[in-house]
Amino acid sequence: VYNEMLVEFKDSLNFNPTALYENYPGLERYRKDAREFRADELFFKNKSESYELFLTEYYLKLEDYRSKELELKKEISSSGSKSERKKLERRLSDLKDKTIEEKKAFVKRKDNFNKAEKAFRGKKIDFRKERKTRNLVYIGRGWVKAGINLKGLTDEEIFIDDSDSLYIHILIPEPEILDVDINPWFIYTEKKKIKGFELFIAKTGSMLSSENFTDVEINSVKHKCKLRLEQNAIEKGLLRNAKSSASSTLVNFFHLLGFDKVKINFKTSDHQVVLNN
Structure with a gap:
């Protein structure tokens, strides 16, 4: 009922909610909690979309690194020049270092997202529990x-x-x-x-x-x-x-x-x- 009222009486709640709050004592608290939860929900949604984009980009980079790694290894094995081989080996080493840094950034981003997801789930549970305190x-x-x-x-x-x-x-x-x-x-x-x-x-x-x-x-x-x-x-x-x-x-x-x-x-x-x- 309260969910529908937030939509149906949106204007009244914005300009003069007193009468509604008198008739529906739990509406004010419910409205406040709903606003806070929706803000958290929107924040987490944006964070999720950003994380999904990050994952897509990361896996594309990882695929590119692997392709370049195989290519460099082939060039090293077929190279007849020591100087050329050393250059290729340095490039391979730099590529591996870059890959390691990308993986560290990935792990850090993943941990941060998991913490945010856990926090949001907790807020969601709390919001649902609060809704049940006055459930008819x-x-x-x-x-x-x-x-x-x-x-x-x-x-x-x-x-x-x-x-x-x-x-x-x-x-x-x-x-x-x-x-x-x-x-x-x-x-x-x-x-x-x-x-x-x-x-x-x-x-x-x-x-x-x-x-x-x-x-x-x-x-x-x-x-x-x-x-x-x-x-x-x-x-x-x-x-x-x-x-x-x-x-x-x-x-x-x-x-x-x-x-x-x-x-x-x-x-x-x-x-x-x-x-x-």
């Missing part, structure tokens, strides 16, 4: 209802032909979410009682106390839970099932009214454009 968990059980709204049907979207056999063709809107509900009791009978929702403080597992969270915070988490419930239902095919159910229900209904043939099509933006034209 909402367990919700409810219903998501989907259906077709036929109130907006027009004459142009209903075609009836009774020339040979009674035929009806209807263009209906796509199914939509009609309601998302989490009742206080999901199941309430003498034998079985299952709450519709429960609130817990995740850190300790203890039940909710009014001293720990404000009503605004609790309602924000409840709203988030409803959104998640709706999203899960959509992902599991609720709208697809509603489409199939609506189509078969309407076909059966019009057959009962005496229509021999029934055709149901779902309205899309393309259909609407054609009808409007």
